[in-house]
Amino acid sequence: MTxxxxxxPSCYSRAINDWICGQYLTDRQQEIVDATTQHVVLTxxxxxxxxxxxxxxxxxxRRLPRLESLILAVTTGIYxxxxxxxxxxxxxxxxxxATTVVLGLALYxxxxxxxxxxxxxxxxxxxxxxxxxxxxxxxxxxxxxxELPLMVPVVMAGLRVATVSTVALTTVxxxxxxxxxxxxxxxxxxxxxxxxLLTASVICVLLAVLLDVLLVGAQRLLTPWTREVRS
Amino acid sequence: MNVLSEAWRYLREGDNWTRDGGMANLLGQxxxxxxxxxxxxxxxxxxxxxxxxxxxxxxxxxxxxSNVGRAVPTFAxxxxxxxxxxxxxxxxxxxGRAGLATLIALTLFALPPIITNAYVAVREVPADxxxxxxxxxxxxxxxxxxxxxxxxxxxxxxxxxxALVQVWATATIAALVAGPGLGRVITDGFxxxxxxxxxxxxxxxxxxxxxLELLAALVQRLLEPAYRDTATPNRDxxxxxxxxxxxxxxxxxx
Numbered sequence: 001m002t003x004x005x006x007x008x009p010s011c012y013s014r015a016i017n018d019w020i021c022g023q024y025l026t027d028r029q030q031e032i033v034d035a036t037t038q039h040v041v042l043t044x045x046x047x048x049x050x051x052x053x054x055x056x057x058x059x060x061x062r063r064l065p066r067l068e069s070l071i072l073a074v075t076t077g078i079y080x081x082x083x084x085x086x087x088x089x090x091x092x093x094x095x096x097x098a099t100t101v102v103l104g105l106a107l108y109x110x111x112x113x114x115x116x117x118x119x120x121x122x123x124x125x126x127x128x129x130x131x132x133x134x135x136x137x138x139x140x141x142x143x144x145x146x147e148l149p150l151m152v153p154v155v156m157a158g159l160r161v162a163t164v165s166t167v168a169l170t171t172v173x174x175x176x177x178x179x180x181x182x183x184x185x186x187x188x189x190x191x192x193x194x195x196x197l198l199t200a201s202v203i204c205v206l207l208a209v210l211l212d213v214l215l216v217g218a219q220r221l222l223t224p225w226t227r228e229v230r231s
Numbered sequence: 232m233n234v235l236s237e238a239w240r241y242l243r244e245g246d247n248w249t250r251d252g253g254m255a256n257l258l259g260q261x262x263x264x265x266x267x268x269x270x271x272x273x274x275x276x277x278x279x280x281x282x283x284x285x286x287x288x289x290x291x292x293x294x295x296x297s298n299v300g301r302a303v304p305t306f307a308x309x310x311x312x313x314x315x316x317x318x319x320x321x322x323x324x325x326x327g328r329a330g331l332a333t334l335i336a337l338t339l340f341a342l343p344p345i346i347t348n349a350y351v352a353v354r355e356v357p358a359d360x361x362x363x364x365x366x367x368x369x370x371x372x373x374x375x376x377x378x379x380x381x382x383x384x385x386x387x388x389x390x391x392x393x394a395l396v397q398v399w400a401t402a403t404i405a406a407l408v409a410g411p412g413l414g415r416v417i418t419d420g421f422x423x424x425x426x427x428x429x430x431x432x433x434x435x436x437x438x439x440x441x442x443l444e445l446l447a448a449l450v451q452r453l454l455e456p457a458y459r460d461t462a463t464p465n466r467d468x469x470x471x472x473x474x475x476x477x478x479x480x481x482x483x484x485x
């Protein structure tokens with residue numbers, strides 16, 4: 001009040017260092033948007049890669065029951081390895097690139113997805129399968145036209161779990177500088193920058209919730225029959 | 232492939248293990264953190280979850296705590312705890328720098344799988360079994376300790392296994408926020424472009440993780456009674472679900 005000409009220090013200046021700071025959001029908007037975009041891309045690509053690998057594995061496991069326990073044991077083993085150790089273990093092969101993060105995250109998603117795909121196959125009633133074969137469906141038509149649609153609810157549940165945990169795990173990618181919002185969190189810790197840290201953490205959680213809601217919406221669109229049954 | 236041979240050289244150098252603050256020290260520190268956090272989470276979470284499961288109340292909470300736990304990045308929570316006034320980065324006894332912050336984060340992340348699995352385990356005990364127990368004249372504590380708890384044990388154990396995996400992973404990540412533990416070998420290596428060292432640390436962390444998981448599986452097998460193979464399919468699904476124990480919460484809660 002005595003020095004009206006001096007500009008107010010921003011709420012994220014070193015002296016104030018507020019946790020919540022609107023000024024930070026506007027001043028560093030571009031940085032935040034970039035990190036969020038990278039985060040979303042890494043997450044979505046990882047889950048998709050995981051799904052693409054999980055599907056043939058699940059088909060294989062179903063066809064050859066002996067392989068099933070092997071596939072489950074290996075994927076569970078991978079899941080046991082902490083993310084901060086898995087990324088370095090891939091670096092000799094993929095270098096300090098986004099590929100390292102995507103492959104690592106895909107491996108985690110894979111574990112969840114293989115299991116839920118197998119559970120999905122099991123959730124299709126045998127009568128339905130037999131009726132389809134009785135109607136003259138080929139193997140492919142049985143899979144695409146009958147089994148896959150009926151599996152959607154179970155597989156979607158797994159996809160939601162995989163997506164939400166991938167959003168959280170992506171932050172660890174900051175070890176190789178591809179961590180999306182994790183990069184901001186890392187910077188926030190090393191420079192004691194509270195607004196940056198809290199903002200990135202909150203966006204991360206919001207992102208997880210948003211993707212989860214989108215998947216629930218997609219599931220409702222994909223399985224209109226479940227709604228009709230309920231009403 | 233050069234970094235791999237560098238990592239190998241780092242692992243074979245005895246001094247890297249034995250010196251003060253070497254890998255043996257850090258490994259001990261991380262194991263101590265893991266055990267402490269797991270025990271704390273068991274003491275806090277298990278009685279409540281088992282009791283709620285017995286009463287059949289609070290299912291929404293018990294199930295959703297896992298969903299929340301999954302959505303919050305361990306890295307973010309650790310970072311927030313370390314940067315906050317309290318607990319901050321202060322050293323905490325044998326737990327090292329930022330020890331208290333790490334312990335709090337580890338315990339919080341161990342709670343969801345323990346609570347959800349224990350709740351579901353007791354909840355899932357078939358109604359006819361419960362009724363038989365009551366019909367035989369068992370008191371409530373008898374019903375719980377002699378019937379529900381033994382039947383729930385396999386699923387409770389798999390929750391503890393999940394928690395162990397989670398705690399070990401989170402304890403490693405603590406190094407990203409300058410915390411204690413073996414993860415520091417990884418972050419030191421990577422942030423100082425000494426990739427051989429980073430990869431060596433990762434190998435040790437991964438190997439110990441696998442050993443812990445195997446030990447936990449062994450304990451689980453020893454505790455499981457002989458009816459393992461005849462368990463209901465529902466129960467098996469619950470046991471097999473890695474981090475997806477709540478895949479069908481609606482079915483579970485009924």
